Amino acid sequence: MSLLPHWSSRVFSVELDGAPIYFGVQEKFRGEEAPPPRVFRDARRDSCYSVLVCNRDRIGRAKFYAQLKDKLSRDLPPKCVLSPMSSFLPDVKDSLIRGYFLRADSECASLTERILGDLIQHDPVLVCSYLQRENGKLWTQHLWPHPGSETPREYCVVPSAEPQYHPSTLNIVNSDVFYSFEEAYEVLKKCGDIIPEATSVLELLPSRVEARSKPDFPVIVIEGLDATGKTTLTESLRDTLGAVLLQSPPQCLSPWRARFDQEPPLIRRAFYALGNYITAEQIGQEGMKTPVIVDRFWHSTAAYAIATAVSGSPCNLPAEGSELYRWPSDLLQPSLVVLLTLDPEERKRRLRDRGQGKTKEEQELDHSQHFRLRVEEAYRRIIGPSCITVDASPSADQVLQQVLRLIRGKCHL
Ligand SMILES: Nc1ncnc2c1ncn2[C@@H]1O[C@H](COP(=O)(O)OP(=O)(O)O)[C@@H](O)[C@H]1O
Ligand SMILES: Nc1ccn([C@H]2C[C@H](O)[C@@H](COP(=O)(O)OP(=O)(O)O)O2)c(=O)n1
Numbered sequence: 403m404s405l406l407p408h409w410s411s412r413v414f415s416v417e418l419d420g421a422p423i424y425f426g427v428q429e430k431f432r433g434e435e436a437p438p439p440r441v442f443r444d445a446r447r448d449s450c451y452s453v454l455v456c457n458r459d460r461i462g463r464a465k466f467y468a469q470l471k472d473k474l475s476r477d478l479p480p481k482c483v484l485s486p487m488s489s490f491l492p493d494v495k496d497s498l499i500r501g502y503f504l505r506a507d508s509e510c511a512s513l514t515e516r517i518l519g520d521l522i523q524h525d526p527v528l529v530c531s532y533l534q535r536e537n538g539k540l541w542t543q544h545l546w547p548h549p550g551s552e553t554p555r556e557y558c559v560v561p562s563a564e565p566q567y568h569p570s571t572l573n574i575v576n577s578d579v580f581y582s583f584e585e586a587y588e589v590l591k592k593c594g595d596i597i598p599e600a601t602s603v604l605e606l607l608p609s610r611v612e613a614r615s616k617p618d619f620p621v622i623v624i625e626g627l628d629a630t631g632k633t634t635l636t637e638s639l640r641d642t643l644g645a646v647l648l649q650s651p652p653q654c655l656s657p658w659r660a661r662f663d664q665e666p667p668l669i670r671r672a673f674y675a676l677g678n679y680i681t682a683e684q685i686g687q688e689g690m691k692t693p694v695i696v697d698r699f700w701h702s703t704a705a706y707a708i709a710t711a712v713s714g715s716p717c718n719l720p721a722e723g724s725e726l727y728r729w730p731s732d733l734l735q736p737s738l739v740v741l742l743t744l745d746p747e748e749r750k751r752r753l754r755d756r757g758q759g760k761t762k763e764e765q766e767l768d769h770s771q772h773f774r775l776r777v778e779e780a781y782r783r784i785i786g787p788s789c790i791t792v793d794a795s796p797s798a799d800q801v802l803q804q805v806l807r808l809i810r811g812k813c814h815l
Contacts, residue, residue, distance in 0.1 A: 405456060405499065405528065408491060409545070409555070413562045414452070415569050416441045416503040417486045420714050420772075424564060427543050427557035435540060439561045441485075441503065442532065442541045449511040450532040450541075451518060452487055454501035457526040460577065461592050464668040466526060467500050474502060477517050479510035486713075490572055492565040498573045501527070523549055532559065568718040570711050574726050577668050578707040580675040581730045583611040589672035597669070599661050606654050607676060608683040611732055617689020620813035621734070623699045624805075625781060626742030627774065629752040631794045631801060635742065636697045638802045643815065645693040648684050650702070651677030671707045678703055682734040693815065700729060701739055701784050709776035716772065716779045729786030738812050740805055741781050742794035746774065 405412075410429060415422040418441060425439040437443065442450065455470060457463040474484055483505040491497040506514040515531070522529050529546040541559040580586035587607070593600040622639065624632050640647040651659060655677050662673035678700050688694050708726060712718045720726045729735060744752075781789060790808060794801050809815055 406545075406555075410557060411491055412489045413492050413565065413569075414489045415487065417713065418444075422564075422569070422714075424562040426560050426562035428560055429557060431540065431558045435558065436561050438534075438538070438541045438559055442534070442559065443538070445505055445532075445534075446538065448505045448507050449514070451504040451506070451514065452501060452528075452530045452532075452543075453504065453518065453521065454487070454489055454499050454528045455526065456499060456528050460668060461589070461596075462526070464577075464666040465596070468666040470502065470525075470527075473521075474504070474517075478504070479506070479513050481510050482506040482514050488569050490565075490569045493567050494572065495575065496573055496577075498569055499528075518546075522546055567720070568712060568714075570713055570718065571720045571724075571726065574708060574711050574720070578671050578711040579704050579726060580672060581728070582732050583676070583679050583730075586672040586675035586679075589668060590676060593669055597661075597665070599658050600669075603655065603658055603662075603673065603676065606680060608679060611679055611682075616735075616737075617686060617694065619689050619691070619693045620738065620809065620815060621685055621689055621694045621696065621736040622809055622813070623696045623701070623736045623739045624742065625698060625701045625705075625739060625789055626794065627744070627749065627777060629749050629756060630742040630744045631752070631798065632697050632742060634798050635794075635801055635805060636695045638798070639695045639805065639809075642802070642806065643693050643695070643809075645695045646688040646691075647695045647697065648681055648688065649697040650674075650681040650699045652680045652684060654680065667707065667710060671703070674703045674707075678733060685734055685736075693813075696736065699736065699739070700733060701741070701781055701789055704784055705777050705780035708780045709773060712776060714772060716775045719776055719779055719783070722783050724783075727780070727783045727785055729784070735787055737787075738809060739787050739789040740808065741789040741791045742801070743778065743791055744794045746771070748795055 410427055413424055413426050415424050423439050423441045455463055455467045457466055485503045487503040488498055488500045504514060518529050521527055531544050533542050533544065535542060543557045543559050545555040576585045590600045590604055624636050626632050636647055639645060651674060662670050681696065681699065685694050685696065708719065792801065792804055
C-alpha cells in the first residue's frame with residue numbers, strides 16, 4: 403500500500419470540539435518523549451482506534467468516506483465515541499486521507515474490534531489500535547495487517563506541531579474546487595456508471611470551452627448568501643437595464659440539482675463547476691446583444707466549496723492570496739461582481755418571511771456562525787475578478803440604486 407512508506411512522516415489530526423489535535427508516529431521510543439497528545443490523555447482507560455479510508459480511486463474514496471460514518475454509527479455500540487480524523491504529509495498537496503478516531507470503553511471494546519476486523523476484510527480502510535504503556539505516559543499505534551499483507555507494525559505516538567497549512571486545505575484543488583472545465587468534466591464522466599444522471603448532465607455541456615473574446619455588453623454577477631436579496635435585485639436590474647437575466651446553475655440543470663446535492667463534495671462540486679460553463683456559454687451568446695445579469699456564478703461555487711472543505715474558524719481558510727482563490731483561466735470573466743452582505747439576524751428574518759423549506763446547507767448557515775463567516779470571507783478572497791461588497795440592509799430600491807451607481811461607474815452603461 404503506497405501510504406505505508408511515508409507512514410512515520412505522516413501527521414494525524416483528530417478533531418475534538420471543533421479543534422484539531424495533531425500527533426505523529428515514530429518507529430521507536432527514544433526515552434525523552436513529550437507527554438501524549440490530549441486525545442490520548444483524555445482517553446484514560448478507554449481503547450482507541452483509527453479508521454482511515456484508503457481507496458486508490460478518488461471517486462470510490464469520496465463515496466466510501468460519505469458512507470463510512472453512517473456505517474460506523476449504525477454498527478458500533480452507542481457508547482463508542484466517533485471523532486473526525488485525517489492523516490496527511492505536512493503541507494504536501496493532495497496527501498490528505500480522511501477517517502474517524504474511535505474511543506471505546508472496556509464494555510464495548512471487544513465488539514468494536516470485531517466490527518473493525520470485519521470492516522478491514524471488506525472495505526478499503528486502514529485500521530490502527532492504540533495501546534497505553536507505563537500507566538498512560540506513552541502510547542503506541544498498531545497498524546492492523548491487511549488481509550493477505552504484511553505483519554502488524556508498531557509505532558510510538560508523539561505530539562506533532564500544527565502545520566503551516568490547515569490539513570483540510572491540502573486536497574481542495576480538483577477535489578472541491580475545479581480550475582478548468584476538463585477537470586470537472588473528468589469527474590462526471592467517471593461517475594457515469596454509478597450515477598446515470600451524470601450522463602444526462604454531460605450531454606448538456608458546451609462542445610468546446612475556450613476563453614472566448616469578451617461579450618460586447620457588460621456582464622454583472624450578483625453574489626451573496628441565500629436571502630440576501632439576489633433574486634429581488636437581479637430582477638430589478640434586468641427590468642431597469644433591459645438586460646437578460648441568467649443564473650448558475652442554469653435552468654437546464656434544475657432536474658438534476660437535488661440528485662447531485664446528495665453526493666459527496668467531489669461529485670457535487672464538479673456538477674456546480676460545470677453549471678458555470680453552461681451559463682458562460684449562454685452569457686457569451688446573450689452578451690453580444692444586451693447587458694447580462696447573472697444570479698450566482700463562480701464565486702458561489704468556489705466560496706461554498708472551500709468553506710465546506712475547511713472546518714472550524716475562518717482562520718483555517720487558505721490564506722488571502724492563495725492560488726486556491728484564483729479564477730479558472732478557461733471561464734468567462736464578468737465585468738463586475740457584486741457581493742450582497744447582510745447582518746445575520748436580518749438575513750434570518752428575511753428567510754423566515756420568505757417561509758421556504760431550507761436545504762441542509764442553509765440550515766447549517768443558520769446554525770454555524772463559523773460556516774457563514776467562512777463562506778463570506780472566501781467570497782471576499784476570490785480574485786480575477788474580485789467582488790465589490792454592497793450592504794444589502796437598506797430598502798430594495800436603495801440597494802438597486804447603489805448597484806446601478808457601481809455599474810455605471812465600472813461598465814459605462
Ligand atoms: N432590500 C431588501 N429589504 C428588505 N427585504 C428584502 C430586500 N431584498 C429582498 N428582500 C426580501 O428578502 C427575502 C429574500 O430575498 P431574495 O431576493 O429571494 O434573496 P436570494 O435570492 O438572495 O435568496 C424576500 O422575501 C425578499 O422579498
Ligand atoms: N454557481 C453556483 C451556485 C450555487 N452553488 C452551490 C453553493 C451552495 O452549495 C448552494 C447554494 O445554493 P442555495 O440553494 O443556497 O442558493 P439560492 O437559494 O439559489 O440562493 O449551491 C454553486 O456551487 N455554484
